[in-house]
Amino acid sequence: MRNLRQLVTDFGWPRIIIFLFLVLLFLGAPFVRVRIDASIADVLNRFGQNGVFVLAMVPMIQSGCGLNFGLSFGIIAGLLGATLSMQFGWHGFLGFFGAIALAAPFAVLLGWLYGKLLNKVKGEEMTIAMYVGFAGVMFMCIMWLLLPYTSPNMVWGYAGKGLRTTITVEGYWLRILNDFLAIRVGEFFVIPTGLLLFVGLCAALMWLFLRTKTGTAMTAVGSNPIYARASGISVDRMRTISVILSTVLGAVGILVYEQSFGFIQLYTAPLTMPLAAVAAILIGGASINKASMLNVVVGAFLFQGLLTMTPSVINSALQTDMSEVIRIIVSNGMILYALTRKTKAAS
Amino acid sequence: MRRRRLLIRVALLAVYVGLATLAFVTGKAHTVLIDNKDTEQAEGIDGVLVEVNGGEQLELYRGDRDKVAVQGQGLRVRVELLDGTATEKRLRLPVGQDMLLLSIPGLLAGSETALEPFVPVNVAPPPEEEEPVTSDGLSGEPLPETLEGEPPPLAP
């Protein structure tokens, strides 16, 4: 009995409530004529789609920079990579991995600048990260209109200049990961193995990195920066590395999202994604200065499960679109729960 | 000291409720239909000028009906016939009633039921409104394309 209570306190009450709520939804699905297998396939797909985003949260939490509200920088780098790869007309695997290669330098540069800024500014980092991120996205909105893209697939029809708000990835690298080795069972159930493998690979690389010498130093900076400094670690360099890593993962994350979602969303679309990733990692059980791979998997699964199940089950059960409201309350509630824990504020 | 402060707080609460009801009563708007049709007691008057609460005069022929928005519960109606004779009547409007019908002939004939509630029978269905756009940080984009909806400029 003792370790059950221990398990509950470790897992935390809010997560248990959400988990039970999700199980309830799955149980209730058949009664409201919602196909279980289609729902599970949908959850798996969305889990893969957003997995890398949630993973991107880990480095900065581990190094004590707190929740990365400025993930939009990574997304901007990813969008640049995607649009350039399409401009060059690369298709298939070359298109997708080309986009990642093109996005990487932007991500590293933006991550480095963003890291330098965060090091100069101790205290209220999260608010500053959020607004610098918003300003960056808005700046890119202007750039999307001015940058000399020419590929007809992307540019506005009548003006011939400036990018469309949503660009289809059809014919380039649509579902390139999802369909790779996809296992189809029956008419509704498909497992996007390629996608899950890719996300698994990223998670494994991150798990490995956290085991390396630099990774260990970064974790130490997160749990006690003064201890790290006394052991000869340059705290600022570690924090910058963690920000660069988080931004690069953000870039990869948006590309994985787009190849599964089917569209590149430009202009103000990236504004909402950081909050979703933050809510997911916190639902997974991460605190403000500690996050593990388990938190990523559990968080992404619970959060995306919530997103997919509530609209279908609740709507058909109550004939209303209540799911939107429930999702807002649950995800923001989780972030609020984490922010008001008694941990010492990010250094 | 405790009692005095309690007393004052209760008084303040009373003032708060009083103000709210005052605003409600004086502010409540009604739409009054000015009707010049024949009724059992009296038939419509041909050509009459009606002025409600000092607003601009409405010209009604027999069988006409016009609408006036009135604020507050008091109704001061001034009816002027073609031959110049004018009569003025003061009426009270029931608070809860949004729509009322005032029959001018009934009014002139001094009948009790000149003013009675009007229940809109077939209210045209409100225009089909679009799906409610709920937005927050997590789904719909938070920043509308135009940051500032253009308000109608103040009448210069």
Place this chain on the structure above:
Amino acid sequence: MGQANPLLSFEHVTKDFYENVVLHDVCFDLRGGEILGLVGENGAGKTTLMRILFGMSVIAQTGGYQGRVCIEGEEVRFASPFDALEAGIGMVHQEFSLIPGFTTTENILLNREDMKPTLLNAVFGDRLSVLDRAAMRRKAEAAIARLGVKLDPDTLVSEMPVGHKQFTEIAREINRENTRILVLDEPTAVLTETEAEVLLESLRRLAAQDIAIIFISHRLHEVLRVADRLVVLRDGKKVKDTPVAGVTVRDVASWMVGREVSAERAPEAAEQALGPDLLAVEHLWVDMPGETVRDVSFTVRQGEIFGIGGLAGQGKLGIPNGIMGLFPAGGTIRFQGRPLPLNSPRAVLERGLGFVSEDRRGVGLLLDEGLDWNLAFTAMQIRGQYLRPLLGGLVRVRDERGMRKLTEEYVRMLDIKCQSPRQKAKELSGGNQQKVCLARAFAVKPRLLFVSEPTRGIDVGAKKLVLDALRRANRESGTTIVMVSSELEELRAVCDRVAIVDEGRIAGILSPQADLSDFGLLMAGERAAQEAHHA
């Protein structure tokens, strides 16, 4: 000035924290208008006594106290510092409790401002009455006048010289009409000589207005000049209560530290052959809050255990923290003949210097990580040990097995009581945590090891084990040790030479067998008559 019964009296006050006794049967009293000097080493019980007087919550949380505290004869037990303030007892702390953005007047009147009631009071209570600035200003000027110093009531505290801040705080305490007792804790620590003189002068003027003053300071010559009576505390017992007349600083020093040498000093078989100078420090200054080092020069010989003692706040802790680069520092350091860069922890660690910090939980440990982590971390980061190649040497990953072996080795050697090498550091007792910090430093096999307050706050058994481990490391693996501690006894038992630091400078270096009152004198800031010869 004698009243019927004394203004304030302590009767048989006794207090213990867990098992060690901090105050033992302390009795003394205080009359109105009398200045009482309270002196004693660190840990002698001065601060605890004041906490009892002020009814601080820490006392109640740790089991309350025996004995009685009486004001004008009847016993008082204050539940919180505010009750003490209401009863007319003011306290001036060493670190200022002033609001930088407020003016002198606003600080003096903080939370006791004069107010003009407004009609909103009846509804929302008296916090909505308007401040009566004119009355506030008059009261502030009156309080300043009582002090006899010139302070401009309108300057912001943030733009004030340090001395004026001290006077503002005192003015705030005496502004309360019924203030009858004023306690000052190390008030002159941050003042220059002239400012201190003005402060003492104003204290005499306050005493003349029948206010009783308890003056706590380690600057013995100041205490002797201003106090009427002197109480000396040692190890929680009142050892002396005498009028000041005819007492010299040397007497006070010997009372403060004079105790028979209790810790046995293992007679060294043969004076160890001490090698050449390993570490030479010239004109070191370190900016560590509360432990400022102004100008320190000393040398340490190869294989020696060099002790650094002195009272709290004099800068002894600043020396290791400065050299290790944890706080901004300047001056020239030579290690093994070659200059050592300052302000860069990595370079110092790579040259083979280790450091066991005095702040175990804050600096010394990763509380949320396992013991193996804590032990192997520095060795891994500096020496690259405990890493195993993976994927053909492409990347090097933590060698969990190697780290566990290292941990088990040190758990046996230092007898660290823990369930497993992976147990979280925060779950260990104070003594075991200290052993973990020691093991972490030993794991790097340093040539020179700084140890700061190694035995602070741990039980007696663990103290002996820690000191033996240090001696063994010195004798067996020849590690030169610089031990900084406020426990004079331990320094004299373990070290070959003991330097005493006072006000950021080395007052003198003595041999462990030197006379206790010499140590007391150095601690009190009296320069040793002659430079101590090297032992």
Place this chain on the structure above:
Amino acid sequence: MSGKRSLGRFFTEYAVVIIFLVITLASIKPSGLSLVYIVQEMLIRLGRNSFLVLALLLPIYAGMGLNFGMTLGAMAGQIGLIFAINWNISGVQGLAFAALLGMPISLLMGWVCGAVLNRAKGREMVTGYILAYFINGIYQFIVLYLMGSVIPITSPAILLSRGYGIRNTLNLEGVRQSLDKLLLLRLGPFALPMATYMVIALLCLFIIWFRRSKLGQDMRAVGHDMAVAGMSGIAVDQTRIVAIIISTVLACFGQIIFLQNMGNLATYNAHDQTSFFAVAAILVGGASVKKATIPNVIIGVMLLHSLFVVSPLAGQKLFGSAMIGEYFRSFIGYGVIALSLVLYAWRSRRETERARESLRGAAAGGAPRGE
């Protein structure tokens, strides 16, 4: 301080204001708008937004930074308006009724917000931001599902066709510009909504008076140094909660003034932008996270909104697309908040370092430094 340094301090202090002034002036000409039109827009927007921006002052005094949680007050105001429209109360009485109804709701919301912020000391701003979204979820639940079904809303004009839940946009016909038109003063080509200005002036007087009250003094003490204030017996947490409550109630009234000027209520979106605009405005006016005055509010509202008026058209002329102008002003809006937060955090860090140095100077008296 030497002349050069104080000049340097002036620039970093008002960097934001200067940048904004330059950009606005530069874009007036290309926007092609007549000066009369711009000034008239300023007069309208001063009346519309100043009250909301003034609501930010008290939390800044109490050291809680920029109160992103003021959106809670805006929601309360909107709920008040919904009831006023439902019972068809028109004119200024409609506004008064909405305000009176909104006050208790915003009081409760302010108390909740204050209690939550007290649990997240050191990161109040981001917690306020997230709390606003969280309460937004509850607001939508109430307005979209409870109103009409559980809460008696009868007027068909505002209910969704399905019988419950409020429509997306409500036409505030009955109360539109009723406060502005109450005492409309014509001065040459300009129309001045004097009644609104008077309400704002009243609030300014209250703030000035409040600063001199005991509660105001306690708030400033808590703002400067929470620990010392606590030690001197001030109820720190309670003072902070009062600051947030007052700010939330003012935001409720401010939102009602804002909406009566706009003429229509976007039920589910109007409050999203409230805190963004108010925070951007006060920062543009030269305020910081720890220091803000009434002039900052007035200057900020005029500067920010003048740019918001001219930039779309300037964008049209300069870049050939109004969209660029729109995005540009959002970029400037977010940019100014980010810039002033960064400048403030960077300057306070440097100040603590400089304070350390001044101490060190005295401490290192003995040895000449680094010889």
